Amino acid sequence: MGNAPIKKCWASLWTARAIAYRIKNNIDQNTVALAVVVQKLVFADAAGIMFTANPINGKRGELLINAAWGLGEAVVSNIVTPDTITVMKATGRILHRDIAEKNLMTVRTDEGTSEVPVPGSLKRKAVLSKAQTEELTRLGVKIEQFYRMPMDVEWALEKGRFFIVQARPITVLPLEWSVPEQKALYTRGSLAEHLPAPVTPLFATLGLEIANAVSFRMWEQFMGVKGARRVVLPGGVYQTINGYVYLGNRMDLKNVLSFIILSATQLGYVLRGSVERWQSARREFAAAVAEWENKTVENLTPFQLLEGTRTVFAAACRYYTVIQTTLPAAAMSELFFTKLYNSLIRRKQELEAARFLLGFDTAALQAEKSLFDISDWVGGNPSLANYFWKRQPGKWSMILQVQYLPRCSIKTYGTNGACVCSGI
Numbered sequence: 001m002g003n004a005p006i007k008k009c010w011a012s013l014w015t016a017r018a019i020a021y022r023i024k025n026n027i028d029q030n031t032v033a034l035a036v037v038v039q040k041l042v043f044a045d046a047a048g049i050m051f052t053a054n055p056i057n058g059k060r061g062e063l064l065i066n067a068a069w070g071l072g073e074a075v076v077s078n079i080v081t082p083d084t085i086t087v088m089k090a091t092g093r094i095l096h097r098d099i100a101e102k103n104l105m106t107v108r109t110d111e112g113t114s115e116v117p118v119p120g121s122l123k124r125k126a127v128l129s130k131a132q133t134e135e136l137t138r139l140g141v142k143i144e145q146f147y148r149m150p151m152d153v154e155w156a157l158e159k160g161r162f163f164i165v166q167a168r169p170i171t172v173l174p175l176e177w178s179v180p181e182q183k184a185l186y187t188r189g190s191l192a193e194h195l196p197a198p199v200t201p202l203f204a205t206l207g208l209e210i211a212n213a214v215s216f217r218m219w220e221q222f223m224g225v226k227g228a229r230r231v232v233l234p235g236g237v238y239q240t241i242n243g244y245v246y247l248g249n250r251m252d253l254k255n256v257l258s259f260i261i262l263s264a265t266q267l268g269y270v271l272r273g274s275v276e277r278w279q280s281a282r283r284e285f286a287a288a289v290a291e292w293e294n295k296t297v298e299n300l301t302p303f304q305l306l307e308g309t310r311t312v313f314a315a316a317c318r319y320y321t322v323i324q325t326t327l328p329a330a331a332m333s334e335l336f337f338t339k340l341y342n343s344l345i346r347r348k349q350e351l352e353a354a355r356f357l358l359g360f361d362t363a364a365l366q367a368e369k370s371l372f373d374i375s376d377w378v379g380g381n382p383s384l385a386n387y388f389w390k391r392q393p394g395k396w397s398m399i400l401q402v403q404y405l406p407r408c409s410i411k412t413y414g415t416n417g418a419c420v421c422s423g424i
Helices: 004-014 016-024 130-147 190-194 201-231 253-265 267-271 274-293 302-345 353-357 363-379 382-391 393-403
Strands: 046-051 062-069 083-088 094-098 104-108 113-117 151-158 161-169 184-187 238-241 244-250
Touching (some): 004 016
Antiparallel strands (some): 046 151
């Protein structure tokens, strides 16, 4: 082969793409140069990839190693499932070791490379020993410290000696999820479930401060000041983690017992007067909104606008917390009604209990009804239905599948045509 490959590399400096790139970025064509790195060929017994930050969970304190027999091409090309080793960088402790069944390996031939079966004795054998894993981890930590960023490293092992073939920054690394307080339970419940996307910095400060103050008063009402402070986290019930809002509470044994006792002692209050509490809270919320809707925004100062935002949002939060105290009564009444109806009243072929609970004409229910109306309309026009079925199967499959399925009482179907109603 001689020097031909090296000359081709040098010549690539003057391809149309390279010249256009330099023109676009104002790089002097007369000062550029190209070096060709010539490396010693490593006859690898094993090879793989090492990530100096865990690319799966984003944890910067973990290092992940993939290892397989033969050349690294088998790992890079995904033709073999490699061993996967997760290591704690700070201590070198192996956190997890998954030894895969490695059926193929890439080997060197006179013509280049080829894939051959892995010998039976090596298929389920760990590629790297504990000592080799520790040595490779130390090399990965050094590389990351040198470049000052998480690195994607390709390595090879020849006769017990490691060779670093390539190192480059990790291009895509998920956020590292670490909770503010280890002993707390964080969920996407309550207000957090109504905020599916990351919130703005303004809401994370101004909005959550108001929501947390209102929520603390609710806890204080049920548990007293000491009990509320014991359960509620220092930063408040609602906190942001990587931009997302989470509901957090301390959930040690003492607090779990407190929740159980609280549920028992406050059951009467929660079940009695739910409708009155909801109506009263709704009137207060509506009054706050009406007061500020009647103001002329152009005549208000920035301070007054900010105060209006605080007032209306605080009223919304108070309304929301009151609504939460009515949910147990609503859920239990639905449960009792369904049990009574199914046990003592309902006969064969009669409506399901859920059919009687659809009185609220919500936006979601309106969408369900509209979708079913469309399906009826399409189904009543055979030529139109046939056109959509044949020409637009992906876009209209849900509507058409609804039309050709047996009717159920609530008439709600998923995108695969299966009925998703309760009890169907």
